[in-house]
Amino acid sequence: MINNSANSRRNDAGDTSATGGSFDRRRLLGWAGASALAAGSLSACSGGGGKSKGRGNGTGSGKTLQIAMWTQSTANDPVARINSKFEAKHPGVKVNLNIKPNTQNAYSTMLKTMSQAKSIDIMAEFSPGVGIAPPPSYTHIKPSGVNALIQSGQLTDLSKQPFMKRYDRKQQELAWGANGGIYGLMIAEFGCFPGAFYKINLLDKNGMTPPSTYSELIDQLNKLKGNGLTPIFCAQYNSFLWTGFQSQLMMMGHPSTDSGEVSRQLATKFWKGQMNWDDPTFVKAATRMSEVEAFFQPGSAGADPLSSIGTWAVREDDWPYFIDGTWDIEVIQKANPNLKVGYVGLPGTDDPSANRMAQSLNQGWVVPTWAPNHDLALEWLDFFSQPENYIDYATSIASLSCQPEVKSSTASWAKWTNEHVKDMFPSIPGPWVPPGSPPLAAGPDYTKMAPIGKLSPSDMMKQCAADYTKARSA
Amino acid sequence: MLCPFGTSRSRRYIPWLSIAIPALGWLVFGLYPSIATVFYSFTEYSGLPGTALNICGLCNYHRAFTILLPQLGASVLISVIFTGGVTIIQTAVALGLALLLRRRGWQFGLFRALIFLPAVLSVVVIASTFKLIFDPVTGPAQQIVHSLTGSGSAFLGSYTTALPIVMGITIWLGTGYAMVIFIAGLRRVPDECYEAARLDGAGRWRLFRYITWPLIAPATTVVVFLCAMAQLGEYALILVLTGGNFNTNTIGVYMFNTAFGGTNSVGELGYGSMLAVIQFLLTLIIGGGLLYVLRRREVAL
Numbered sequence: 117m118i119n120n121s122a123n124s125r126r127n128d129a130g131d132t133s134a135t136g137g138s139f140d141r142r143r144l145l146g147w148a149g150a151s152a153l154a155a156g157s158l159s160a161c162s163g164g165g166g167k168s169k170g171r172g173n174g175t176g177s178g179k180t181l182q183i184a185m186w187t188q189s190t191a192n193d194p195v196a197r198i199n200s201k202f203e204a205k206h207p208g209v210k211v212n213l214n215i216k217p218n219t220q221n222a223y224s225t226m227l228k229t230m231s232q233a234k235s236i237d238i239m240a241e242f243s244p245g246v247g248i249a250p251p252p253s254y255t256h257i258k259p260s261g262v263n264a265l266i267q268s269g270q271l272t273d274l275s276k277q278p279f280m281k282r283y284d285r286k287q288q289e290l291a292w293g294a295n296g297g298i299y300g301l302m303i304a305e306f307g308c309f310p311g312a313f314y315k316i317n318l319l320d321k322n323g324m325t326p327p328s329t330y331s332e333l334i335d336q337l338n339k340l341k342g343n344g345l346t347p348i349f350c351a352q353y354n355s356f357l358w359t360g361f362q363s364q365l366m367m368m369g370h371p372s373t374d375s376g377e378v379s380r381q382l383a384t385k386f387w388k389g390q391m392n393w394d395d396p397t398f399v400k401a402a403t404r405m406s407e408v409e410a411f412f413q414p415g416s417a418g419a420d421p422l423s424s425i426g427t428w429a430v431r432e433d434d435w436p437y438f439i440d441g442t443w444d445i446e447v448i449q450k451a452n453p454n455l456k457v458g459y460v461g462l463p464g465t466d467d468p469s470a471n472r473m474a475q476s477l478n479q480g481w482v483v484p485t486w487a488p489n490h491d492l493a494l495e496w497l498d499f500f501s502q503p504e505n506y507i508d509y510a511t512s513i514a515s516l517s518c519q520p521e522v523k524s525s526t527a528s529w530a531k532w533t534n535e536h537v538k539d540m541f542p543s544i545p546g547p548w549v550p551p552g553s554p555p556l557a558a559g560p561d562y563t564k565m566a567p568i569g570k571l572s573p574s575d576m577m578k579q580c581a582a583d584y585t586k587a588r589s590a
Numbered sequence: 591m592l593c594p595f596g597t598s599r600s601r602r603y604i605p606w607l608s609i610a611i612p613a614l615g616w617l618v619f620g621l622y623p624s625i626a627t628v629f630y631s632f633t634e635y636s637g638l639p640g641t642a643l644n645i646c647g648l649c650n651y652h653r654a655f656t657i658l659l660p661q662l663g664a665s666v667l668i669s670v671i672f673t674g675g676v677t678i679i680q681t682a683v684a685l686g687l688a689l690l691l692r693r694r695g696w697q698f699g700l701f702r703a704l705i706f707l708p709a710v711l712s713v714v715v716i717a718s719t720f721k722l723i724f725d726p727v728t729g730p731a732q733q734i735v736h737s738l739t740g741s742g743s744a745f746l747g748s749y750t751t752a753l754p755i756v757m758g759i760t761i762w763l764g765t766g767y768a769m770v771i772f773i774a775g776l777r778r779v780p781d782e783c784y785e786a787a788r789l790d791g792a793g794r795w796r797l798f799r800y801i802t803w804p805l806i807a808p809a810t811t812v813v814v815f816l817c818a819m820a821q822l823g824e825y826a827l828i829l830v831l832t833g834g835n836f837n838t839n840t841i842g843v844y845m846f847n848t849a850f851g852g853t854n855s856v857g858e859l860g861y862g863s864m865l866a867v868i869q870f871l872l873t874l875i876i877g878g879g880l881l882y883v884l885r886r887r888e889v890a891l
Contacts, residue, residue, distance in 0.1 A: 219830075220829045220833075221846070221847070221850045221851060224850060224851055228638065228850075231639045231640070232639045234639075258634050258636075258642075258644050259636070260636045260851075260858065261636065261638070261851065264641040265638055265640075267641075268638075268641045268642065270640050270641075353747075413726075413727060414726065414742050414744070415726025415727070415732070415742055415743060415744035415747060415748075416726070416744070416747070417744045417747025417748070418724065418725070418744035418746045418747025418748060418752075419726055419727055420721045420722060420725050423722060423728065427728055551636070551858045551861070552634070552650070552658070552858055552860075553657075554657055554660075554661065555661065563835050563836060568747070569749065570749075586657045590656075590657055
């Protein structure tokens with residue numbers, strides 16, 4: 117073995133000395149291989165293929181603007197149209213729309229990856245908490261999520277940007293206000309808590325119109341059930357009923373404009389131990405949620421949310437109500453163009469004037485301070501905010517308009533929301549909850565509460581209260 | 591054959607270079623994340639780049655074993671049930687299929703390929719397909735159950751059925767792979783052993799009990815060990831099927847959901863990293879225990 121190796125080495129040496137051409141070729145090959153490796157490594161390290169770093173100027177020639185947004189079947193097209201127009205107006209600029217679904221945390225994972233690489237210019241984010249973000253310093257709550265980005269100075273304050281004038285400033289402050297600035301641009305809001313689509317012909321056939329009080333709602337659901345129908349269709353378990361009912365009950369006696377103050381008071385009282393989840397208002401909201409859920413189709417907790425929209429739409433002779441947000445109207449209309457559909461807020465109290473719909477202050481755009489094309493990103497936001505572009509976006513996703521000068525959709529399904537939009541208010545988000553708290557500290561787990569789970573509403577709220585107490589004192 | 595690269599002097603570095611590249615990869619993508627995970631478990635880091643680390647010592651461990659003990663305990667218990675159930679049933683089914691399909695021939699090959707097929711499909715595609723199959727309103731499973739029992743089920747939305755369904759899909763997914771390992775093991779058993787046993791009057795059961803089972807012990811070790819390790823780390827399939835609801839919150843799902851959060855990028859990487867450390871310890875204990883027992887069994891057989 118040793119001899120063989122030695123021979124081998126000798127043979128190699130012999131080759132080398134005997135054939136100079138081979139030696140040169142091998143050395144050349146060696147250097148070429150090493151150079152290719154080095155070049156590969158360097159290009160991999162540089163990342164982004166020569167993408168400009170730091171704040172670019174507004175003209176943005178030869179730049180790629182990176183935008184991240186969660187998957188929304190109705191929003192993809194209008195944003196793509198706006199991007200094309202922006203590219204046409206800015207020769208040399210390419211706008212790249214990165215889309216991932218919110219399910220299985222795919223979107224947030226993509227955001228983290230792109231933030232780590234500092235390769236994102238504009239990100240879609242939900243509002244961090246209506247009127248209660250960030251938690252005050254006396255709570256000692258370590259900021260998480262978007263709040264952490266705001267507190268670490270990584271989001272651009274948009275309060276003085278010219279495009280902000282087009283929007284309702286008070287709502288923008290509620291959605292994105294912190295430390296005296298506005299760190300996001302809210303572009304979509306939905307009156308959806310607790311909202312439901314309904315089949316107009318089916319209600320007509322049963323001699324009914326949407327109810328205006330909670331008692332009427334329960335009566336109607338019982339009658340529909342008595343007529344052999346399954347009154348409500350719902351996919352899985354969602355927060356619509358809970359958020360809507362507790363917001364309606366908490367806002368009783370307050371004008372819509374007070375929602376921010378009510379939210380702040382609620383969060384403060386929770387933190388100071390003056391209120392907890394076992395408060396009668398929350399128990400009532402949970403009980404009513406549980407009562408309405410009893411009218412859902414059997415097995416609703418296991419239904420696939422994506423396919424459910426079409427499933428509901430194509431069946432015209434059952435499921436009069438469908439608990440969902442207006443953003444799915446396009447899917448419904450595509451699935452069954454002949455369906456006469458309306459959208460209505462479900463009443464959570466017996467006072468018709470208190471049954472106002474709570475809004476989801478939904479998608480916002482944020483611009484990181486370190487965005488590679490920071491100024492170009494602000495230009496894009498300005499372009500997006502121009503009325504002709506914003507109306508395209510807002511009507512496509514069936515959002516209420518965030519710009520006072522731009523009207524919301526006037527389609528027939530939006531009749532109820534347009535009539536009641538003045539009374540709507542941003543939903544009440546609940547208390548400040550420190551990260552790492554027991555899960556029920558943030559509110560009830562719908563899957564564990566009757567009729568899906570075994571816990572009664574009052575027991576569920578007691579457990580929530582116990583978890584919140586633990587979280588606050590931890 | 592002569593090496594076409596470099597000179598006699600430079601060629602001595604080629605083996606080192608060959609080792610260096612994968613070693614670098616392991617250091618960057620294997621060791622560093624592992625050490626970082628242990629480090630993050632001592633912080634309250636949100637996971638968002640550029641935000642404060644908030645080093646807090648043992649705070650996450652303290653929280654896990656005090657106010658969050660019920661969640662952690664339930665999660666560990668579900669992980670053990672899931673891993674134990676899947677490993678035992680999958681091993682038994684795979685062995686049965688291997689015994690049936692070990693023979694050569696295109697018909698057997700076709701069946702083997704069909705059974706192995708799920709192993710090469712995307713987990714997300716499989717999970718999405720099964721979500722449709724088990725949809726309580728439109729899924730075919732509901733029609734079958736209804737025609738057999740007269741009542742329905744929420745399937746993946748039920749505390750009674752969600753975990754067994756997830757386990758069943760996992761078993762279906764991994765059986766082909768385990769079957770292939772068993773077939774390889776069965777083909778290594780010398781025919782002479784069977785012939786000698788048959789001459790001694792052994793029937794099918796005795797052949798299996800005294801010849802096949804002992805001689806495929808190494809294959810069984812591999813199948814059981816790999817299956818158990820895979821199930822302890824499983825999260826993707828469960829995440830798509832149930833999101834960890836309805837008694838399916840295994841430690842892998844709990845860790846992923848905690849570390850990477852939901853909307854608004856709200857993640858608690860610090861606490862999630864602590865869960866990953868616990869998951870590692872659980873894997874170490876169960877994996878080490880299994881290897882110890884199975885190796886001793888191999889020697890004993």
